[in-house]
Amino acid sequence: MNRAAKLSLAALGVTLLALVPVVSGNIYLQNLLIMTFLLAVLASGWNIIGGYAGYISLGHSAFIGVGAYTAGILANRWGVSPLVVAPLGGVAAALIALSLSLVTGRTRGAAFVIVTFAMLELLGLVATNWPGLTGGADGLVLPLPSWSVDIQNWPFYYALLLLVVLSVLMSIAIKRSKLGLGLVAIRDDEDKAAGIGVTTPVYKAIAFMASAVLVGVAGSVYGYYVSYLDTSALFDITLSVEVVLAALIGGRGTVWGPVLGAAILQPLIEVTNSSFGGASAGAVRLLLFGGLLVAVALLLPRGLLPELERLARRILRHREPSLTGARLADRPVPEFLRRSAPPVAADGTAPPSLLSVAGVSKRFGGVKALDGASFSVRAGSITALIGPNGSGKTTLFNVMDGTYRASAGEVRLAGDDITEWSRTRRAFAGMGRTYQLPRLFDSLSVLENVAAVTDEFRLRTLLASAVSGAEAERATELLEFVGLGDYVDARASELSYGQRKLVELAQVLMLDPAVILLDEPAAGINPTLIRRLAGLIRSLNETGRTFVIVEHDMHFVLSLCDPVVVLSRGTVIADDGPQAVSSDPAVLEAYLGDDFVAEDIDAPVGAAR
C-alpha cells in the first residue's frame, strides 16, 4: 500500500471515530472508546522505548499517574479546568522519564524491567506519603465537569482521540528519523550502535521523554474523567501489563501495532468484565489474559502486523528475482569521501602518527590479554596487525575503539589522548571499526543500517528523516560504492556473510573516518570478494584514509599492508615492512612457522588460492 492510500485510510478511520459521539448518544460506547484511546496512547508511547529501543518498561502507567496528579493539583490550586493544564502533565511526565533515563544509564534487559517496576511503586509510595501535595491516602478530588450533560463525555473523547492521532504521527516521525534508526540499532546491538556514532544516552533520553510526554497529557485528561485521583488506582501494575500486552499483540516496533493491540484488548477486557460474574470471575479473567499472553508469545512472537507483513512479503517474493548472487557493480569513490580526505604527506618526509598505543595493558581477572603493547600508525598507511590466536589483536582493537578501557597505558588519536573517551566520541573524532563477525542491525534494511550512522551529534539531523533526503542519498552512494546498489531495500538478515561485511564497511565509511580498523576482513569470504575488498581498501587509501587491519590471510596482508605489526602474548614483537617481518626469526617462531615462504607476495591477492 502506498503512502497516500495509507494516509487516506487513516484519515477515514479518524473521521469515523470522530463521528461516533455525534451519531450515537451511547455513553457506554463512549466510555469504551475513551478507555481504548487511553490504552492506545499508552501503548504507542511504550512502543517508542519498548518497541523501537527494546527497553521493556513494566511501569509505563506511572506516567498516567504523574500526568493526572500534576494536572489535578495545578487545576485545584489555580482554579482552572484540568484540561487547560493537561499539557503540563505531559511536561511533568517527560521530566520523570528524563530522570529515569539518567538513573538507568547502564541498566539493560531484565534489570531495566525491574527498575521501571520499582519506579512505578516508588512514585505510588511518594504520592501516598505526601498528603500535603497529593492528598495522600485520602486521594484527590477534582471538580465535576462543568459542561452540560447533553455534551456527555465529548471533551474527554475528542481530547484523547487527538492524543491518539498525535501519538501515531510522533511514532511515524521517529521511525523515519535518524533517531528512530538509532533506537532500533540500540535494540539490536547497543555496543555496536555506540561505535557508529549513536550517542546512546542522548537517544535513550529523548526516546524516554517522547514515550512519556503524550502519556502524561492523556493521564491528565483521564484523571479529570475519573474526577477522583487515588494512588493505588493510578500507580497500578495492571494497566502497565495491559499496555505491554496490547503492544505485543499488535506488533511491537511497528507504528500501528500498539493502536491495533489496544483496539483489540480493551473491548476484550470490557467483554470479560461484564460477561463473567460471580466469585470466580477474577480467576477466569487472569486465566484468559495469561493464556492470551502465552498464545501471543508462542504463535505471534512478533505481533499481528509484522506477521501479516511477513506473509505478504512471502507471497510477493515469488515474483521477485533472488538478490543473493547478483553481480556487484564497480563504482568510483564517492565525491564526499574524496573531498573530506585528510591530506597525504607528499613531500617524502615520514607522515605523522595518526593513531598510537603506548604501554597498553588489559587484564581480565588473572589473565593478561595485553601486556604493555606499543606501536603507532602513520597517517595514510595500511598497517597490519598480525599474530597467533589469543595474542590480543581483537582486545587491542577493543581498547583502541573504546569497547574496553585499558588497565594501563594510553591511546592517542591525532595528538589527543583518547584513553578515556567513549566509543561514540571516538567515532565522531574519525575512528571506524568493523568486526570479525559482521554486526549488522538485522531488523533494519540495508539502507537503514547505513543511514543510522551519525558522524557528529546534531539535534536537527537526529529529528530529520533518515530514509529520504541528504542522509539517505549519502548512504545509497556508499552502498553503490561497495557494490551493493541493488540491495538497498533488502533486509540485513537476508544478506550473505560477505555482503554483510561490505555493509559494515559502508557503515564505517558513513562516519567519514580518518582511520578504519578492520577485524579479519578477508576471513570466510570468496576470492572474488577478497579481491574486491582489497581494491576498495586501496582506493580508499588513495584518498588518504588510514587502515589498521587484523588478518590471518598472509597473502592479503603482505601484498596490501606496510608496515606489519606482530603481536604475541599481548606485546609487540615486530614492527617493520612486510619483507622484513616475514623473515624475522622471532615472528617465524611465534606465528608464521619455519616453513613459511614469502615468495608470492607480489602475486595478485587471492590468485594463489
Added chain:
Amino acid sequence: MVAAAALALTAAACGADGGGGESGAASKEPLVIGMSLPLTGPVADRAKPGLEGYRYWVDEINRKGGMLGRQVKLKVLDDGFDQRTAISDYTKLIGQDKVDLILGTFSSDLNLAVAPIAERYKYVYVEPSGGADEIFERNPKYLFFAQPATTQKLPKQFVEMLKRAPADQRPKTVAFVTVDDPNTTQLEEILKRDLGALGIRTVLSSTYAQDATNFDAIVNRVKRANPDLVVSGAVAQDGINVVRSMQKLRFSPKMLYQVNAPTDPAYADGIGEGATEGILTYLGWSAEADYPGNREFVAGYRKQFGAEPSEDAANSYTAGQVLAKAVGEVGKLDQPAIAKWLHANTVETIVGPLRWDAAGRSQGEMLLAQFQDGKLRVIGPPSAATTEKVIYDKPSW
C-alpha cells in the same frame, strides 16, 4: 483503525435504537437494578456478604410483590476492586443496559469514583459504604449514604459515654494510633477536638502507613507516654496487630477505643478470647438492635445463607430498603423525584431511622459497643443499649 471505527459506529447505531428501558408501572417486565461490586480482589471477603445482603433484600421484596408491581432482578457486575472497571461497569449499566435503578458498591475508593457518574446521569445512588467526607464535598444531589452516620458523627456516642462517666473513672490522657486512611485520620481530628473539650489531654499522636505490619516501635512510644485511653484508628487486620503488639510489650491501657477491627469475625481469635473484655468500638448496625425489621432480617438471613449477617450485609440490605421505600412513595421511576423525596423524608431501616442532608450525609448515629463476656454489647445511646453495664477500667491482659 477503520474497521474498529466502523464497528463502533454500528454498535453505536444499535445502542441508540435498542434503548428505552423505562416503561412505567404497567409493564410486567422485571425491574432491573444494576450494581458493580468488588467481588474479587482485596476486599472480596467483605463484598460477598454485601452481595448476599442485596440478594436477601431482593428475594424478600419479590415475595411481597416486587417494586411498583414488577418483579425485581439484580444485574451484578464484578469490578475486581479496580476503579477503571467500576467506572466502566456503572457507565455500562446506565448507558448500555439502561437499567431501571442502580445501587451502590463497597469501599470509599470505589464509591468516590462511581458517585460522579450517577450524579452526571441523574441516577439515585444509595451507597451501603463509603462514608469518607470527600464523597460529599462536591455536594451531590443524587447520593445517599445508607449507614447511620458518616465519619463526622462516627464517634459521637463514645464522647457521650465519656461525658456520662463518673469523674474519677474518666481518662485524663489519650494517645492516638492511626492508620493513614481517609476515615481514620478524620476520626482522630474529631476526637482530639471533642476530648480536648472534656479536658482529656493528648499525650501522643502517631500515624502509620497502610502496609505497616510491625507496631512495636509505635506501641513502645505509647507505653512511655502511658495514657489512660488509647484510640486505635484501624481499618482491619492492622487493629489486631496493634493490640498484639501492646500485649507483647505488656502495656494495657485503662481504656481502649478501636474502630473497624473489633467487628472482624477473626478479632477474638487474633488477640485472644479473654483479651477482648472492655474494648470499645462503634457499630453501624447491631443484630440485637430493636429497630423495626431487624430481627426478621437477622433470622431470615441466617436461614437463607446459613451464617450470621455481617455489618456489610446489613448495610446493603439497608440501601435496598431506602431505595424501595422512596420508589414506592414516588410511585414511578422518576430519578429526580425519588431523590427529592429522600431529601425531604425519613426512612425507617434496620439501622434506625435515616434522613439526609442536602449532600446525602445520613443524620443518624452510630452505636457504641463494648466487649462484655466475649460478646459485643451495645452501651450507647442509652435508648438502644442492650446492657446498662459499662466497663470503665479495662482488665489488663
